[in-house]
Amino acid sequence: MTYDIILKELEKPSVFKNEAVLFPDYVPVNLVHREEQIRNLTRLFRIMIDSPGAILQRAILVGDTGVGKTAVAKRFGTTMEDIAKERKINLKYIHINCYKDRTFFLIIRKIAQSLIPNIPNRGLSVQEFFNLIWNYLEENNLYILLTLDEVDFIIENEALLYFLSRINDEYVNKKQRISIILITRNLNLLYEIDRSIQSTLLHNIIKFDPYxxxxxxxxxxxxxxxxxxxxxxxxxxxxxxxxxxxxxxxxxxxxxxxxxxxxxxxxxxxxxxxxxxxxxxQSDVFPFPVNIILELSLHEKLLLLSIASILKKSKSTHTNMGEVESVYNMICENKKIEPRKHTQLWEYIQNLKNIGIIQTKVINTKGRTTIINLTGIPAEKLESILSSEK
Ligand SMILES: Nc1ncnc2c1ncn2[C@@H]1O[C@H](COP(=O)(O)OP(=O)(O)O)[C@@H](O)[C@H]1O
Ligand SMILES: [Mg+2]
Known part of the structure; x- marks a missing residue:
């Protein structure tokens, strides 16, 4: 039974060629519209290639969710790794998400594990892990570009400070083997850290605006x-x-x-x-609140119902005001309700747009036409909500 169900389902055609490409952790090779950020990162970190070990470089990437901070850091880091290799420099990129590893201990252990094969999971102290890492870097003449992503989640501020400064102090006169990219949603954390580090970071901010x-x-x-x-x-x-x-x-x-x-x-x-x-x-990800629909005025509901019934049948993304009005008038006639005037309908449309259930756009074809699209909710669902009402 189960076997057949699965087989049958697997045999169905799919619109996807490779759906994993759409998953959040897939990092595309080309990041369009982030060229400037990549150039900036390169300017800041080229010293790792031009004269490895000269300084401990630090930068901070700032921006809201989904603006490409993680993707840019990963793609930048792994590409720098490749370029370094071509020039016979051992550079390794390590990306740590501080949301998952929130303490200094967890972070340092992660770094050790991603560098050194077969490292024990337990029984070592922070200092021991750190020494292991340091010796490994020295022995292998290796450099690290380390990203601490979602850095706001690090519970101990100390940990952050350690990474930003003391890595430097402990090994004076040695090569600087670890450079750091911080990623954050806002710059609040900057105001809590040491002045001296703050000032370097303030000069190395890379901003990601919403798309x-x-x-x-x-x-x-x-x-x-x-x-x-x-x-x-x-x-x-x-x-x-x-x-x-x-x-x-x-x-x-x-x-x-x-x-x-x-x-x-x-x-x-x-x-x-x-x-x-x-x-x-869309309504899976951010469901439109049904109570808002139910609280609309009668004629707003009738307009929405008209839009829903047109779009349910149509395969196009949008309809237009003319179509909507004629369906609206028909529905009014059926229900024996006096239809509202054109100008009044415009106000209703404006309100529906403001609450986010429809989108409108004026286009110029033969004269100006307003096109209307339903976005907050599936047409079918909207129609069933509205028609089950008296
Ligand atoms: N410029 C871009 N080109 C292609 N894909 C992008 C771009 N910016 C972001 N993405 C994709 O969008 C999703 C979210 O980006 P991500 O880097 O995780 O954002 P952030 O870290 O800023 O929250 C990821 O799947 C990422 O691959
Ligand atoms: Mg991210």
Whole structure:
């Protein structure tokens, strides 16, 4: 039984070519719209290649969730590793997420384990781990570029301080073998640390702004080429995803929407990812609060119902005001309700847009047309909520 169910499911076609490309920990080779940050990092850390061991370099990457900080650090670090190798320099990149390893002990143990094979998991003190690491670096003439990601989660401030300064002091006159990238969502932590370190870090801040919808479009367009079969998704639908995610400027959100929408397409047996799949995906990630819909005025609900019933049938991302009005008038006639005037309807549309359940855009084709898209909730679900009401 189970065997057959699984086999049958596996035989179904899928919109994905390689879905792992859409997972959060996949690091793409090319990070579009982060060229400036990569250039900045290179300027700061080129000293590790030009004169290895000369100084302990430190930099800090700042920005909100999903703006590419982790991806840029990883891609930068591993690429520097490769370039160093070409120049016969032993450089190793180590990436530590302080959300997972929150204490000095855990961090130092992680570093030791990623460098030295067969290191014991227990029984060593921080100092012993540190000595092991240091000796290993000296013996192998090795340098480390260390990223402490989500550094705000380190519980002991001491640990951070240690990394930032004392690594230096303990080994005066020796080569500086560890350079550091810190990643944080805000700069608060800077104000808690030592003045001298603070000032170097303040000069080495690399900022990551939220992505615009155009940038998000470029990012998911590139990824979708690797992840999806050809022709599975239209540019309009990719744009819809980019616009939804642009409210947060968050590439992780955009990629998650794309992946989930693909899963819904597969579940539907559809060979294309359609706008309704995106809406379903969106309401999985951030469900639109149903009570807000229920508290709308009667005519706002009727307008929404019109939009939902058009988009449920359509495979396009959007409808337009003319279409919506004519369906609205029909529904009013059926329900024997006096329809509202055009100008009033515009106000309702504005309000629906403000609460985030629809998106509108004015386009210039033959004259100006307002196109309307439903984004907060799947059309089907909205229709069922609204039609179950009196
Ligand atoms: N410029 C970009 N090009 C391609 N993918 C990107 C880009 N920026 C972010 N991503 C992807 O978006 C997701 C979130 O990025 P991440 O680096 O984890 O963000 P952060 O660390 O700032 O929260 C990851 O899957 C990452 O690969
Ligand atoms: Mg991150």
């Amino acid at each position: 615009t919808s155009n940038q998000l479009y470029d990012i998911i367009k590139l990824r979708s080429k690797e992840a999806l079969k050809e022709g599975v998704i239209d540019d309009d639908t990719l744009n819809m995803i980019a616009e939804i995610a642009a409210s947060r400027g968050d590439a992780r959100y955009a990629l998650e929407l794309l992946w989930r929408a693909g899963k819904y397409a597969d579940a539907d047996g559809s060979n294309k990812i359609l706008p309704e799949h995106v809406r379903k995906a």
